[in-house]
Amino acid sequence: MEEKTIEISMELIGISGEAKGIAFLALKNAKSGCIVKAEELAIKAKSKLNEAHRLHAQIISREAQGESWDIKTLFIHSQDHFSNALVILELLDYIIDLYKGKK
Template identity: 45%
Template sequence: MDEKIFELSFEIISFAGNAKSIAFDAISKAKAGEIEKARELLKESKEEVNKAHRCQTSLIQKEACGEKVEMSVVLIHAQDHLMNTMNFQMLAEEIIDLYERIDNK
């Protein structure tokens, strides 16, 4: 496997993992009634996902320029991890909204 692809794959995994962890913390803050802190954490989580996207984009650009991007279990895992994190962020945003709604009643 190309070393650069391997490195980018692990960067995607790392950034996505950080993002998911931060989003989970955001839910915990919302549950504790700290809605503003929860929204700040969710914003931070999205910034981490953007870093993962930049890695992903560099892989897409390589392929678009005609370079062969070798598929591997690590790259597939990285993509899966990123997509799951993005879904988790969307759910976290909904959960935070619900906690805010409950707190305002």
């Protein structure tokens, strides 16, 4: 089970990190006035984060069905990446709207 925990942790870190990277690229485009590109990147970042959501849901579902997990520091670290990506993506649309001049 430890190998599976490591595999899932690394996948969650990678997906979440990619979503964050795309989100920051969207913010950079918004700041530069490239709003359409920023909005396209925001959609891409959200799509990527949905992959992390599906993986996270699998973990929760398996545990709810009685499967136990080796909770290691790496797994906790992956949860941090996932949580940070969630927060960044929550704020992304608001920040893009600020650059568009919406209130």
